[in-house]
Amino acid sequence: MTPLLQVRDVAKFYGPRVGCEAVSFDLWPGEVMGVVGESGSGKSTLLACLSGQMAPDQGVVIYDTRDRGPMDTRAMSEPERRMLMRTDWALVHQNPRDGLRMGVSAGGNVGERLMAVGARHYGDIRARAVDWLGRVEIAAERVDDRPTAFSGGMQQRLQIARNLVSGPRLVFMDEPTGGLDVSVQARLLDLLRGLVREMGLSAVIVTHDLAVVRLLADRLMVMKDGRVIEAGLTDQVLDDPQHGYTQLLVSSVLQV
């Protein structure tokens, strides 16, 4: 079996400052990788490099494409990369406003990816949109409402539906639960966990919330100052942190 995503020595610099440096890992099919660390530790930079939003200054990111096997995403042509973004990959932003078209109805938002790959039957597109709204627990009668009429949690779920409708294999999530209150967070996590298991998705989840990775991630990387300081199975890292910073991070979680 080949890894779905092979990351080798990726680095990104902002002038003299380090965005992220010397990051290497393999992501296997069906695996969820968590990336945690404090603000400014390079998590989002790393995610942007992996998902093709940003070109890394060093290193390679090799993705196992469906039809042509492992390919370096940086060496791909732009149309190929954008095609991946629309079909095989999904990107869930922290702020749903970045990932949704706020002026377009919920159904149109979900249907956009289908239309982008050539769906031209209104009835089919709508049926799939309604189906996906149901799977993320949005009532079917809200299909024609705009995201502006949705609550924050619903917007986030809509963004997830919009991304997963094309049946991607790899999902990049940037703080998917940021800005949501705890009960909504819990439901969203429950939903995400169900979808990831059911669809056999691979995912890279960037977050500062250890509870999120505890629930979703199989493996965990801890970042500080642009470098990975500790990596391993999630439970192992969280229950027996070795690095001083990880110990600090784990002990900083407030207990209720």
Next chain:
Amino acid sequence: MSEYNFAYLDEETKRMIRRAILKALAIPGYQVPFASREMPMPYGWGTGGVQVTAACLIPEDRLKVIDQGADDTTNAVSIRQFFEKTAGVAVTEETARASLIQTRHRIPEMPLTEDQILVYQVPIPEPLRFLEPRETETRKMHALEEYGLMHVKLYEDISRHGTISTAYAYPVRVEGRYVMDPSPIPKFDNPKLSDCPAIQLFGAGREQRIYALPPYSRVVSLDFEDHPFEASKADADCALCGAGDSYLDEVIVDDAGGRIFVCSDTDHCRARRAAGHLGAEGAPYEEADA
């Protein structure tokens, strides 16, 4: 006459515009940037169309200018007078006699011929503009043929109104490649874009773009398989000439809700009345009308 260079613009400018036109004809539906000049009229009054017309005019031309199909509205009259004054070309209101027609938002009812050029005034050349505000992004979408977003707009129409309610500026695909805004012509006119013997040129002055359809281009209106494109018009006959197959304007005739429908193409209506056709409200044609 001697104060102006022929057709107002200087020769260098006309050459620049002609180069853009040739490029536009070579890549049907592609928006070619050009260095739009300030014209002695405000943006939105057809500065793009006027520049394209000026670059195409020759002294032997016979010019017709229409605004929403009418020869006698302010915009049409002033542009016609502009070229009479600066180019000294002959003008006409008859579609069949014109060699160059500048139009705002209509295609004449009478089929055009290979000897004619149709110049459109375009306010916003980018069909994806209201869905994607970034010009860098829309250019990339055109380059990579990423046109799914155009269907999102049509999807929104159907979900909100039950049918594709876009009635003008209805997006088309040219020769299976570029998606193009046909300028705000009613979608009734969309089928006339395709396989047209005349050269069709589109000029957007403020947005500094020229695009074109060479003769006999294949132009397809976008739609869904289960909601096919439909060229629509008001469900009535022209009250003056009785035409049932021409695009109609609604005219309010009193303050008690009375209204009639008349041909938007005034020349078409006049010609039909001259030939003896009479609608419900029409008076018999007299030569003095013309």
